[in-house]
Amino acid sequence: MSRLIVVALAAALWACPAWPQAKPAATPASGVVAPSVSAASPNALEAWRGLERLDGAMALSELNDLAGRWVAEGFDQPDLVLQRLDELQKGLSAAPSLAWMRVVERTRGVVAARAGREAIAQEAAGRLSQMADRDSVAAADAAMVRALLDDQLWRTDSATGHALEADADYARACVGKAQRSGACDHRGWWQVIRMLALRADRQGNRLEATRLQQRANELASSAGDDELLAWGLSSQAVLSYRLNEGERSRREMAQAERHAKKDTSGRSQVRVLLNNAVLASVRNDRAGSKPALLEAVRLSRAIGSERLEALVLALLSDEYLQGGQPREALAVVERALPVMRRFNDRRSLPLMLHNGGLARLRLGQLAQGKADLESALQLWEQAKARARIEAALNESADVLASVGDVKAALDNFHRAMKLHEQIDKDTRDAVLGQLKERFRTEAGQRDLELAERENSLKTARLENQSLMQRVWMLASVMLVIAGGVLVVQMRRTRQANMQLRRSEALLKVQSERDPLTGLANRRHFREALAARQEDDRQGFRGGLILLDVDHFKRINDEHGHAVGDAVLVEVAQRLSSCVRAGDVACRWGGEEFLVHTPSRSGEAVEALALRVLGEIGNRPFKLKDGREIAVTMSMAYAAFPLPPHALTLPWEQAVNLVDMGLYAAKAMGRDRAVGVSGTNAHSSDALTRAADDFEHARQDGRLTVKVTARSAIQPNPSPA
Numbered sequence: 001m002s003r004l005i006v007v008a009l010a011a012a013l014w015a016c017p018a019w020p021q022a023k024p025a026a027t028p029a030s031g032v033v034a035p036s037v038s039a040a041s042p043n044a045l046e047a048w049r050g051l052e053r054l055d056g057a058m059a060l061s062e063l064n065d066l067a068g069r070w071v072a073e074g075f076d077q078p079d080l081v082l083q084r085l086d087e088l089q090k091g092l093s094a095a096p097s098l099a100w101m102r103v104v105e106r107t108r109g110v111v112a113a114r115a116g117r118e119a120i121a122q123e124a125a126g127r128l129s130q131m132a133d134r135d136s137v138a139a140a141d142a143a144m145v146r147a148l149l150d151d152q153l154w155r156t157d158s159a160t161g162h163a164l165e166a167d168a169d170y171a172r173a174c175v176g177k178a179q180r181s182g183a184c185d186h187r188g189w190w191q192v193i194r195m196l197a198l199r200a201d202r203q204g205n206r207l208e209a210t211r212l213q214q215r216a217n218e219l220a221s222s223a224g225d226d227e228l229l230a231w232g233l234s235s236q237a238v239l240s241y242r243l244n245e246g247e248r249s250r251r252e253m254a255q256a257e258r259h260a261k262k263d264t265s266g267r268s269q270v271r272v273l274l275n276n277a278v279l280a281s282v283r284n285d286r287a288g289s290k291p292a293l294l295e296a297v298r299l300s301r302a303i304g305s306e307r308l309e310a311l312v313l314a315l316l317s318d319e320y321l322q323g324g325q326p327r328e329a330l331a332v333v334e335r336a337l338p339v340m341r342r343f344n345d346r347r348s349l350p351l352m353l354h355n356g357g358l359a360r361l362r363l364g365q366l367a368q369g370k371a372d373l374e375s376a377l378q379l380w381e382q383a384k385a386r387a388r389i390e391a392a393l394n395e396s397a398d399v400l401a402s403v404g405d406v407k408a409a410l411d412n413f414h415r416a417m418k419l420h421e422q423i424d425k426d427t428r429d430a431v432l433g434q435l436k437e438r439f440r441t442e443a444g445q446r447d448l449e450l451a452e453r454e455n456s457l458k459t460a461r462l463e464n465q466s467l468m469q470r471v472w473m474l475a476s477v478m479l480v481i482a483g484g485v486l487v488v489q490m491r492r493t494r495q496a497n498m499q500l501r502r503s504e505a506l507l508k509v510q511s512e513r514d515p516l517t518g519l520a521n522r523r524h525f526r527e528a529l530a531a532r533q534e535d536d537r538q539g540f541r542g543g544l545i546l547l548d549v550d551h552f553k554r555i556n557d558e559h560g561h562a563v564g565d566a567v568l569v570e571v572a573q574r575l576s577s578c579v580r581a582g583d584v585a586c587r588w589g590g591e592e593f594l595v596h597t598p599s600r601s602g603e604a605v606e607a608l609a610l611r612v613l614g615e616i617g618n619r620p621f622k623l624k625d626g627r628e629i630a631v632t633m634s635m636a637y638a639a640f641p642l643p644p645h646a647l648t649l650p651w652e653q654a655v656n657l658v659d660m661g662l663y664a665a666k667a668m669g670r671d672r673a674v675g676v677s678g679t680n681a682h683s684s685d686a687l688t689r690a691a692d693d694f695e696h697a698r699q700d701g702r703l704t705v706k707v708t709a710r711s712a713i714q715p716n717p718s719p720a
Helices: 003-014 042-049 057-074 078-090 098-114 118-131 136-152 156-173 186-202 206-222 226-242 246-262 267-282 286-302 306-322 326-342 349-362 366-382 386-402 406-440 442-477 479-512 522-535 552-559 561-578 602-617 651-667 684-692 694-699
Strands: 542-549 584-589 592-597 633-640 672-679 703-709
Touching (some): 057 078, 098 118, 098 136, 136 186, 156 186, 156 552, 186 206, 186 226, 206 226, 206 651, 226 267, 326 349, 366 386, 386 406, 522 584, 542 651, 561 592, 561 602, 592 602, 602 672, 602 703, 633 651, 651 672, 651 703, 694 703
Antiparallel strands (some): 584 592, 672 703
16 A cells, blocks of 8 residues: 555544544444434434523533534535534524533534535634633634634644644643533544644654544543544554554554444444554555455445545555556545545545546556546645655656656656655755744754854864974974973963863753753753663662643743743752752753652652642742742652562653653642552563553552642641
8 A cells, every 4th residue: 555545545534523423322233323313303403402501511411412423424414414503593492501502603613614614614613712702612612623624625734723722722621620510522622632643643753643642542531432532542553553563553453443342333443444454554464454444335334424435445446556456446436536526525535536547547548547647736736735746746657657658757757856856945944944043042042052162162172283283393393492382382281171171061061951940951861860770780770750830831821931931940949959869850841840769669759759749839939020820730750669579660661651640640630649659560561561551550450559639748837
């Protein structure tokens, strides 16, 4: 399977709607369940109208689930669902609540965006924005709708911007009171996080894509959403395999299949099969890819999703092309193309035209094949998808050469080369622009000063070499006079070397310290831990504490970045006051701090962690203008080796374990410490697997975890 199709059609699969049908009806004979409440059903209209005056979290949850079923049906029947939404509002018996109107407009916006109905989607997003001053979730929903619309119309930069905005808005609005009240629906937030994961994967940043996908999976897991969890885990399995984590990939795909079986709508099974096919193609397993795609086609038809079937056929067409079956590839392309045109699917349409063109070339239909290929290129040019154009030109050049049209093949090859050079030039220009912008900032200025000092040191070394050469030349020409001159020059050389050593020492200290907080930086911390581990061949020993400032972005947004920097400095000072001689504290990155203590006692590490938690959270932070703000931390800690089997890990995996604990602390509500105090694992490999699956390992007892909220810590008495 070509890389162009694998990446692009996997992206189209990721962009499918993320609203599962929450309460499906009984299973028919086909083994798959149709939508439980049809959008065309009068009962559905009456059910929704009955919720127009909401009362409490239960009613909001029921309303969100009903909206999810309408969104799912709108994926294949957008016009019908949009019509019913209009009828719904016309038949109201009383003035609806604000939350009811927000869910209706969100549903309208999502259905319209997924169908490429730009005017309707923008109108819905505008109405949601107007509600934002009275309903904090509405602003996030508005940004989410705009992100979905731009993604559907392939306006990738704008889609990413709106997705980032929506993610931040959901984080502000949906953690805490609003989340408990049922006002937030996890499905919209899940969608934008997944869109950001797709963007990271397109850019080749698979570690960031995996991190974002894990966030989405945690959100689906906390909501008990089997459909989204099955979908997300199967996508994560593909990412894990590309990161050379084959065992983890197999484990994630097995988990995805288990969750898909719980979702009786059938959509999860189709998506898991598609990701299985993508995974097989990445492994060059043609025998495993095609059966998965054929089964996905059968299931798509069984659940009546013509649009989902078209996405499967897109992958199947490439499978036929790679298998030397152009006639079969053209047949599935001609079946899928009308569906994609009807839904204005600009992401998948050029891919199908491209595949159809390649199939026609191999069948001898040269004129039509070239026309289809050119149509695909024009659509990609409208979307400014230059990387895909380059890949398509190279692929079509190979096929044209194979059918004997050498002139056209060379033309496409030269077009691809020219485009590649332009992309490289633009990339270099962009990087240069970013570097210039970086050096305009305060941090960039500090880097520039360090670079200038390093250049000065190099210049000093060259001057010293030149000075020594002059000394020896004078000694050989005028031996008597050189005696006096030699003393003077050697003194100067000594002074220059002393200054050089002082400058080198200063540069070393500056390179090992965070310029804002004065703590050790990440590079120095890694070197220190690596050196300590070399002293103990049995693995990392000692305590680790990882801390993260809660809602730091909110502090920057509400008070400005200067206050954010002052908060980080104060956190570093309070952290330094808690650690002891021999402990190493560093700024791990952003608002994260990491402490290593040589102590191997779990009680001592816990006492230090809780002391830090209280020291930072119990006293407000004073601003320069006299105001005070409350700052809290989320943290995780562990002391190695872990009892009762005295298990150790390499220090990198030990840091990963507490990092997973930190995610758990945030998920539990922040302002607390999560301590890993033991494990029933009998080997380091088993402990590593438990760390990778932290939440499940905590629940099934593989990890012994102690959670302590700051409010439960007894404050230390004030000194007299």
